[in-house]
Amino acid sequence: MSLEIKVPSVGESITEVVLAKWLKKDGDHVEMDEVIAELESDKATFELPAEASGTLKLIAKEGDTLAVGAIVCSIEESGATSSKQDTPAKEEKEEIKEEVSKTDDKSSANTETKEIKVPSVGESITEVTLTKWLKQEGDFVEMDEVIAELESDKATFELPAEAAGILSLVAKEGDTLEIGAVVATIASGQAQSPKPKAESDSIEQKEKSSSSYADKSPSPAAAKILAEKGIEAKDVKSSGVDGRITKEDAMNAQKAETQKPKAENSPKTTNTESTPAQSSGNREERREKMTSLRKTIAKRLVTVKNETAMLTTFNELNMGPVMDLRKKYKDQFKEKHGVGLGFMSFFTKAVTEALKDFPAVGARIDGEEFVYSNFADISIAVSAPKGLVVPVIRNADSMTLAQIEKEVITLATKARDGKLSLEEMTGGTFTITNGGVFGSMMSTPIINAPQSAILGMHNIVERPMAVNGQVVILPMMYLALSYDHRVIDGRESVGFLVRVKQLLEDPARLLLGV
Structure with a gap:
C-alpha cells in the first residue's frame, strides 16, 4: 500500500x-x-x-x-x-525502546507536561522572534530559570521556565511567534529523576554510532551561505544540536575559505596560455534576515517621511565656551559625582530650557488635536548592535548635569546589552541624536514619531570665523533641527535653535536661567 x-x-x-x-x-x-x-x-x-x-x-x-x-x-x-x-542493531534498539516505553507508561501517571507560551509583553506587540535558546533539548531546568530570549520590534525579553523539569523545544531560533504561541514544554513530576537512564543512554549511543541525520547537516540558511561560498559541509566545524551546522558556523567559515582560492590558483597562473583571465578580489555575497527590530525601524522611518511635513533648519555653534568649562572642571566633577562630564548633558539641559520658551517644539499631533507637555522627557538616540534605539531621560528639565550624565550612561549600557524595557523607550517629547561621534559633519535627522522635532549634533571642527572684524580659529559644530511643519512654524523652529545656540555659547545662562 x-x-x-x-x-x-x-x-x-x-x-x-x-x-x-x-x-x-x-x-x-x-x-x-x-x-x-x-x-x-x-x-x-x-x-x-x-x-x-x-x-x-x-x-x-x-x-x-x-x-x-x-x-x-x-x-x-x-x-x-x-x-x-x-539489522540486528535496529532490532535490539527497538527492543530497548519498547522497554523504555513500557517504563514510561507506568510512570506517566506521575508526569505532568507544562506548556510554555509567549507571554504578553505590551499592548501594541502582537508577535515576537525567538532569537536564542539558552537551554537545549532534554535539559533539566529549574523553576523561573531563563530558557530563551525573545525579541519584539521594540525590545528584548527573557523567557523563564514556569516549572521544574525536562525541557522539550517546540519553536526554533529565528521563528516568528504570536502572543500565546507554544514555545516549549516542560515535563515535570516524579518520573523525571528515576527514569531508566541506562536504557535511554544506550539508545542515544546506538543512534549516534549510526550517525544522526543532523550530523554535519547545515540548516537552510547555512546551506545557502555555504553554497554561495562554495564550501563543502564536511569542511565546516559544526556547533549546533546533534552536530548540525548553524548559520553562524557557515558565516565563520568564510575566513578560512578566503585564503584557499589564492593558494590553489597560484601555480596555475604560470601557464598564461591555457588559463582564462579571472577577476581579482573577493566577489562573494551573503544574505541576512532582517530582525523584527530592524523591520520596525524601516517601517517607522518611511512612515515619518511620507506622513509628516518634515523640514530641517541649520545653525552653527561655537563649542569653545563649553569645551573650556568642561576642561576646567571635569576632574573635580568626576571626583565628586563619580561620572565624567560630557557634551550630552549640556545639550540636554539647553534643550529643556529652550522648550520652555518654545513649547510647540515639544508638542505632538493626536488626531485633530495638538498635545503640549509641561515636562521634558528627552529621548537620546543610541546605536545598539541590533539597531537604533531611543531610550528616554524622564523629567530631564528638573535634573542636574550630573544626574543627566549618570542616566545617559545607564541607558546607553542597557541599549548595547539589549536590556532596555518598553517603559524606557516610550513617551519622549523631544529627541537628540549625535552623529558627530561617527564623524558626521552635517545631516538631516528624521523625526522620531510621534514627536514633532529632533536635534542633530555633529562633529567639532576648527574653522576660521570672523569675530569683531578679525579671523579667529574656533571649534565649530553644525546643528540641525528637523521638525514637522504641521505643528511647528518657521519662527518657532529658528527661534528654538537660536536659543539652544545662545545657551551653549554662554553656559552661564543655564545657571542663571536667562
Missing part, C-alpha cells in the same frame, strides 16, 4: 513552502515519525516527518516551491519484508 506525504498546514498566512533539503534518499527505508525533509517558509523552517514505515519514493526535488497540500513523496508501506531488512 502506497501512502502519499503532503505539505502540511504550517500557519494561517503561509500558502507555500520551499523544499530546502531531503534528509533521506529515494529508496531508503524510513520509520514512522522519522524526519525525512526540511521545508522552509518565509517565516520559519519546518521538519517533514514520515507518516508510516516503509520504502521512500521521492516526488518533489530540493528547491521546489510547493503549495500547502501538494504531494512531496510517497511511502510504500511494508510488513514482514521490512523486518527482514532491519
